[in-house]
Amino acid sequence: MSELSGWWDDYFWGAMVVLRVFVVALVMSVVFGLIGSAMKLSKSRIAQRLASAYTVVFRGTPELLVLLIIYFGAAVTLTSIVQIADPNVKFVDIPPFWAGAFAIALIVGSYMTETFRGAFLGVDPGQLEAARALGISNFKTFIYVRIPQMWRLALPSFGNHMLSLMKDTALISVVGLEEIVFVAEMATSVTVKPFTMYIIVALIYLAITTVITLSVMALEKYANRHLQGSR
Amino acid sequence: MSFDVSLIIDSLPKMLRGLGLTLQLLFISSFIGLALAVVILLMRISGRWFLSAPAAVYIYVFRGTPILVQIFVIYYGLPQFELIRESIFWPILREPFGCCVVALSLNSGAYVSEILRGGVLGVEKGVLEAASAVGLSKRQRFIYITTPIAVRLAIPAYSNDTISMLKATALASTVTLLEVTGVARTIVAETFAPYEIFIAAAIIYVTLASMFQKGFGLFEKRMSRYVKDA
Numbered sequence: 265m266s267e268l269s270g271w272w273d274d275y276f277w278g279a280m281v282v283l284r285v286f287v288v289a290l291v292m293s294v295v296f297g298l299i300g301s302a303m304k305l306s307k308s309r310i311a312q313r314l315a316s317a318y319t320v321v322f323r324g325t326p327e328l329l330v331l332l333i334i335y336f337g338a339a340v341t342l343t344s345i346v347q348i349a350d351p352n353v354k355f356v357d358i359p360p361f362w363a364g365a366f367a368i369a370l371i372v373g374s375y376m377t378e379t380f381r382g383a384f385l386g387v388d389p390g391q392l393e394a395a396r397a398l399g400i401s402n403f404k405t406f407i408y409v410r411i412p413q414m415w416r417l418a419l420p421s422f423g424n425h426m427l428s429l430m431k432d433t434a435l436i437s438v439v440g441l442e443e444i445v446f447v448a449e450m451a452t453s454v455t456v457k458p459f460t461m462y463i464i465v466a467l468i469y470l471a472i473t474t475v476i477t478l479s480v481m482a483l484e485k486y487a488n489r490h491l492q493g494s495r
Numbered sequence: 496m497s498f499d500v501s502l503i504i505d506s507l508p509k510m511l512r513g514l515g516l517t518l519q520l521l522f523i524s525s526f527i528g529l530a531l532a533v534v535i536l537l538m539r540i541s542g543r544w545f546l547s548a549p550a551a552v553y554i555y556v557f558r559g560t561p562i563l564v565q566i567f568v569i570y571y572g573l574p575q576f577e578l579i580r581e582s583i584f585w586p587i588l589r590e591p592f593g594c595c596v597v598a599l600s601l602n603s604g605a606y607v608s609e610i611l612r613g614g615v616l617g618v619e620k621g622v623l624e625a626a627s628a629v630g631l632s633k634r635q636r637f638i639y640i641t642t643p644i645a646v647r648l649a650i651p652a653y654s655n656d657t658i659s660m661l662k663a664t665a666l667a668s669t670v671t672l673l674e675v676t677g678v679a680r681t682i683v684a685e686t687f688a689p690y691e692i693f694i695a696a697a698i699i700y701v702t703l704a705s706m707f708q709k710g711f712g713l714f715e716k717r718m719s720r721y722v723k724d725a
Contacts, residue, residue, distance in 0.1 A: 320701065321701055324700055324703075326661075326663070327662060332679075337690050434563045435561075435563060438669060445563065445564060456575075458574070459571075463568060466564050466565070469559065470559040474559065
């Protein structure tokens with residue numbers, strides 16, 4: 265393992281980049297999922313159609329391809345916009361961090377859409393009727409009645425989506441983000457010990473996914489605490 | 496910037512040539528993965544710790560790491576060892592195609608065995624009790640009762656997994672294979688028209704994915720024909 269000395273801090277900062285992408289993409293994907301499920305459950309035909317097109321396309325396209333479309337597509341689009349103002353500009357660089365986080369969030373958001381839709385439908389309609397009978401406003405019903413009951417139902421698949429989101433972050437190295445796969449590539453070109461370098465990457469991912477799995481289990485226990493002893 | 500629709504139409508035939516490789520990767524690794532999954536499943540439900548513990552570790556490791564990293568460990572990593580380079584597996588592990596098949600099979604084996612386990616655990620207890628009441632042995636119960644019911648229960652999840660596998664074959668382009676995504680990347684490198692080319696590739700994948708979904712839907716319907724209202 266002596267070949268690893270000197271690379272530990274690179275792996276550490278690479279892992280920090282992975283965690284930052286994870287958090288940013290997770291927040292975005294929850295937003296996309298909430299918007300998507302709201303559109304699917306709305307009465308507007310157009311909104312329903314748009315949301316199902318979104319889920320069909322992003323659940324059927326490889327993650328790598330979506331990332332490449334967003335990264336290179338954004339570069340081409342921005343370049344042509346900038347060229348209107350200044351024709352001398354040859355190329356605009358897109359930060360791989362944001363392109364990557366956005367691409368992953370779009371994909372995971374399409375899965376979240378289905379999960380949230382199912383969870384919203386799983387809330388007992390009697391609960392909502394009771395809230396209306398008590399004169400609670402729609403907004404308050406959403407916050408105090410719907411959300412606490414739906415997130416309990418959504419949690420198991422939400423946990424799975426978090427895991428696939430975490431694993432998708434490895435792809436962003438393809439467009440040059442300096443995360444741990446990228447560090448392993450660099451370290452390999454110096455030390456010529458590819459197995460050691462990539463196994464470290466695998467172990468880092470395994471550690472992070474283990475932490476996610478355990479926290480989802482704890483959250484599930486917390487969300488279902490009112491059921492304890494009833495079964 | 497202009498969006499050139501004719502470029503999509505021009506590039507589709509080129510990418511369809513990559514489709515053969517995509518489908519080969521998908522079918523070969525799904526087949527090996529399924530065989531592996533059955534073995535792992537039998538190990539997990541065997542009730543013997545020295546069989547179920549390694550199976551659980553295998554599933555944990557392969558489900559907890561990105562497929563891209565698994566491909567890199569196998570393709571770039573394994574040649575580090577003299578032992579591998581002199582073994583009989585070297586002709587397979589030397590080629591990027593062989594490495595991708597190995598990585599995808601191992602990965603799908605882990606996921607599919609969990610799906611099958613869900614199916615087996617979903618079989619109603621009463622049915623098995625009835626079977627033992629009419630005198631079927633443990634083996635007969637597994638083959639004639641548990642297996643057909645578990646297969647039906649597992650179809651929806653297996654269908655989703657096949658689509659994930661289809662999407663995972665795109666990762667083969669990172670180790671120089673020219674499947675659909677690989678072909679698309681080379682065309683983009685020549686034309687620098689990312690929208691047109693990558694969207695054409697996405698159309699191929701989405702079409703394939705919906706075909707698989709339809710196919711599995713029909714299969715599920717057939718397997719559920721004994722349920723009246725299905």
